Amino acid sequence: GAGVSQSPSNKVTEKGKDVELxxxxxxxxxxxxxxxxxxxxxxxxxxYFQGNSAPDKSGLxxxxxxxxxxxESVSTLTIQRTxxxxxxxxxxxSSLAHTGGNYGYTFGSxxxxxxx
Amino acid sequence: xxxxxxxPAALSVPEGENLVLNCSFTDSAIYNLxxxxxxxxxxxxxxxxxxxxxxxxxxxxxxxxxxxxxxxSTLYIAxxxxxxxxxxxxxxxxxxTGRRALTFGSxxxxxxxP
Numbered sequence: 001g002a003g004v005s006q007s008p009s010n011k012v013t014e015k016g017k018d019v020e021l022x023x024x025x026x027x028x029x030x031x032x033x034x035x036x037x038x039x040x041x042x043x044x045x046x047x048y049f050q051g052n053s054a055p056d057k058s059g060l061x062x063x064x065x066x067x068x069x070x071x072e073s074v075s076t077l078t079i080q081r082t083x084x085x086x087x088x089x090x091x092x093x094s095s096l097a098h099t100g101g102n103y104g105y106t107f108g109s110x111x112x113x114x115x116x
Numbered sequence: 117x118x119x120x121x122x123x124p125a126a127l128s129v130p131e132g133e134n135l136v137l138n139c140s141f142t143d144s145a146i147y148n149l150x151x152x153x154x155x156x157x158x159x160x161x162x163x164x165x166x167x168x169x170x171x172x173x174x175x176x177x178x179x180x181x182x183x184x185x186x187x188x189s190t191l192y193i194a195x196x197x198x199x200x201x202x203x204x205x206x207x208x209x210x211x212x213t214g215r216r217a218l219t220f221g222s223x224x225x226x227x228x229x230p
Binding site for chain 2: 006033035041042043045048056059091093103104105106107108109110112
C-alpha cells in the first residue's frame with residue numbers, strides 16, 4: 001500500500017479481555033516495528049521484525065504481550081488480560097532494511113487503546 | 117544504552133519567528149537521525165533523515181544539522197507559521213546491526229501564535 005495502515009484506529013476494551021492490533025506495512029518493507037506511547041510520554045520500543053522473525057523483542061513489557069508477522073507483511077500485536085496501564089497509542093512503523101540499515105521509518109496513524 | 121534528550125520541552129513563539137530545536141544523544145555510533153512531527157492524536161510524520169555521513173538536510177523551511185561526534189542535532193524552522201504547531205521528535209538509529217530500533221527523545225511541543 002501507499003502507507004502504513006493500522007487497525008482499528010480506536011479500541012475500548014474491558015480490563016481482563018484480550019485485544020489484537022493489526023499493522024499493514026508498506027509493500028516491500030522488510031522491517032517492521034511496534035512502539036507504544038502513553039499519554040503525555042515519549043515513544044517506547046516494543047518489538048522489531050526483520051522479515052517474519054523478531055531479532056529484538058526486548059521492549060515487550062510482560063509475557064502478556066506477543067506479536068507475530070506472517071508473509072513478510074501483516075503483523076499483529078496481541079495483549080492478553082489487558083490492564084489499565086496498557087492504555088496507550090500503539091504505533092507501527094516499517095522501513096526498508098538491509099545490512100547497511102540506513103533507511104528511514106514510515107509510521108502508521110496508530111491504534112488508541114483504552115482499557116476500562 | 118542510548119539516551120536522546122530534546123530541549124526545550126515546550127516552546128511558544130509568535131508567527132514569523134525563526135527557531136531552533138535541539139536534540140542530543142549519548143552514543144555517537146548511529147546510522148542515521150530522523151526528525152518527526154506529531155500532531156495531537158495522530159501518528160508521526162517524517163520530516164528529515166540525516167545519514168551518519170551527512171552534516172545537514174534541507175526541506176523547504178526546515179533545515180536539520182548533525183554533529184555526530186558531539187552527539188548533537190538541531191532542527192531549524194524558518195519563518196514559523198501557526199500550521200507548524202505540533203510536537204517535534206528526534207530519533208536515532210543505532211549502528212549495531214543486531215538492534216535496529218530507533219531511540220526517541222521526549223519531543224519539543226511547539227506552539228506558533230498567529
